[in-house]
Amino acid sequence: MYRNLLTKKFFKDNPYIENTVQDFFYSILLYEGVEDAADEIVREQGLLSDERVEQITLTEELIKAEQDPETIFQLLRKDIDGMNRGGLIKKALQFEDVLIPMVIKKLLRSYHDTFIENSIKLIARSQNDYSSMLMEKYKEFRNPYVKSMVCLILGFRGEEAIIPWMLDKYYEMKKMYPDESYDQGPLLALYKLNSRFYDK
Numbered sequence: 001m002y003r004n005l006l007t008k009k010f011f012k013d014n015p016y017i018e019n020t021v022q023d024f025f026y027s028i029l030l031y032e033g034v035e036d037a038a039d040e041i042v043r044e045q046g047l048l049s050d051e052r053v054e055q056i057t058l059t060e061e062l063i064k065a066e067q068d069p070e071t072i073f074q075l076l077r078k079d080i081d082g083m084n085r086g087g088l089i090k091k092a093l094q095f096e097d098v099l100i101p102m103v104i105k106k107l108l109r110s111y112h113d114t115f116i117e118n119s120i121k122l123i124a125r126s127q128n129d130y131s132s133m134l135m136e137k138y139k140e141f142r143n144p145y146v147k148s149m150v151c152l153i154l155g156f157r158g159e160e161a162i163i164p165w166m167l168d169k170y171y172e173m174k175k176m177y178p179d180e181s182y183d184q185g186p187l188l189a190l191y192k193l194n195s196r197f198y199d200k
Contacts, residue, residue, distance in 0.1 A: 001160055001161070001163075002160065002163040002164060003197075003198050005163055005164065005167060006163065006190060006193070006194045006198060010190075011191070011194070014170075014187060016184060016187050016188055016191060017181060017184055020181040020184045021181065022148060022149070022152055022181060022184035022185045022188055023184065023188065025117075025120060025149065025152060026152060026188045026192070028121070029121075029124050029125075029152070029153075029156055030192075032125070048083075052081070055081065056081050056083045056084055059080060059081060059084045060084055060087055063075070063084065063087050063088050063091050064087070064091065066091065069095040069098045069099050069102075072088070072091060072092050072095060072099065073092075073099055073102055073103070075088055076088065076092065076099075076103065076115055076118045076119065076122070077106075077112060077114065077115045077118075078114070079114050085118060085121075088118065089118065089121050089122050089125065092118075092122050093122065093125060093126065093127070096122070096126045096127060096128065097128070099122070100122065100123060100126055100128075100130055101133075103119045103122060103123065104119075104123070104130070104133060104134065104137060106119075107119055107141060107146050107150075108137065108140045108141055108142065109142050109143075110143060110146060111142075111143050111145075113145075116143070116145060116146055116149065117149075120149045120150075120152070120153060123153055124152075124153045124156060124157070129157050130157070131153075131154055131157045131158045131159070131162075134150050134153065134154060135154070135158075135162070135165070138150060144173065144176075144177060144180070144182045145182065147169070147173070147182070147185070148173065148181075148182040148183070148184065148185030148186070149185055150185070151166060151169055151170075151185040151186040151189045152185045152186075152188055152189050154166065154189055155186075155188060155189025155190065155191070155192035155193050156189075156192055158189075158193070160193070160197045162193070163190070163193055163197075166186050166189050166190055166193065167186075167190065169186040170183055170186035170187050170190060173185070173186060
């Protein structure tokens with residue numbers, strides 16, 4: 001339907017930038033399980049102190065035992081050890097119907113990087129598709145970083161019909177934030193949309 005918008009020339013003229021946070025998250029979302037594999041290697045290689053392993057194990061057990069969505073929501077906002085974040089997202093997914101509307105509401109005004117990154121992983125890996133809710137709320141997100149990452153999710157979850165909208169967001173962010181990488185969210189989303197719908 002929109003193949004004429006995502007031409008070889010467009011992608012040649014707009015290459016994505018490697019090693020941005022958006023590029024990192026694109027890889028995480030593309031290769032599900034890569035973080036768990038990396039964590040496992042770190043554990044097996046004995047690269048963690050005994051004290052840290054003990055703390056990680058304690059936190060892991062607390063997360064697994066937790067059954068209150070509100071407590072899990074609060075944990076998404078805490079700077080817990082990176083080794084525990086994968087388990088936290090898996091736990092949060094068990095309560096996604098309750099948590100994700102809460103998360104999206106909080107994202108509207110959030111500038112807390114840990115919460116934003118946990119939220120992006122949670123929404124991107126949810127069983128249900130929250131694309132319509134994200135697009136409906138898009139103008140209300142105050143943080144351009146959040147907008148950029150929301151675009152990235154939409155590249156993985158959105159319908160073909162969002163391609164013109166995503167192009168607008170790319171050019172808008174490119175113009176508004178020339179010295180930042182925010183435009184890489186919608187750009188990588190366009191790469192993913194092209195891959196999903198046309199590059200088969």
